[in-house]
Amino acid sequence: MNCQNCRTMTEEGCSLCETCEMRFAGTLLRLARDVTPLHDSLDATLHPGGHSPVRIQTATPPTPIRLDVLDLIDMLDATARELWRCLDGIDALDWRKDKRNEDLKATLIACAGHPRLATFTDAGLYMHVINDLARKVDTVLDPPEQRREIGTCELCETMLTAGAADQWVTCPVCGREQRAQTVKLRRLKTLCWDDSERGSAADISKAFAVSGLKVSRKTITTWEQRGKLPRHADGYAYCDVYRLLIGPDLTKSVR
């Protein structure tokens, strides 16, 4: 059988491969964690977004409740309960038979840990719907202005943006899901492939930090003192620092 999400071959009787099952469960757990901040974002006088919201004065009297957020919570709630019923083999439309009364957070957690998550018939479909909702929740909690450009899509070269805590990004143009860290490292590698790119220890340390790679100015100057890193007239080459930092093993794992 093929995984309904990524199409790789998977065990007989499975709708999702192990990787997709883990990602599906991870997204459900992340959504469970987002339920409280999402409810907090309902208040329209709060600056939308983040886990440390700031109260603002708006120029016009605001709608007391953000209706877009309310709709999103409703949709997430309905989807999570429907998914749980599906997992337990209760007909999705026959909701009256479902006597459970858990809150949304508990429902999401129950789905994430459900033994049939990878084997029920519509796993791929629900994974898709849940991913879509997770993306909308991210936009509410991390509004676009708080997201920054991290690099381009591996398929279509569209510039992708992500919030600081995002592990995965989905390309808005082609829909390809990719690891945020991989996108950042690929961007960095592009910078490093051009061996004419030079900078001071501080420049390089700062540029690498954006991509989540930690190398201090001191480390860079120490490498030079130990003869590992050549210093050119116009500074260090990004590619040299990158090679020293990543080492041969890691370079292979980053596409």
Ligand SMILES: [Zn+2]
């Ligand atoms: Zn898969």
Ligand SMILES: [Zn+2]
């Ligand atoms: Zn794309």
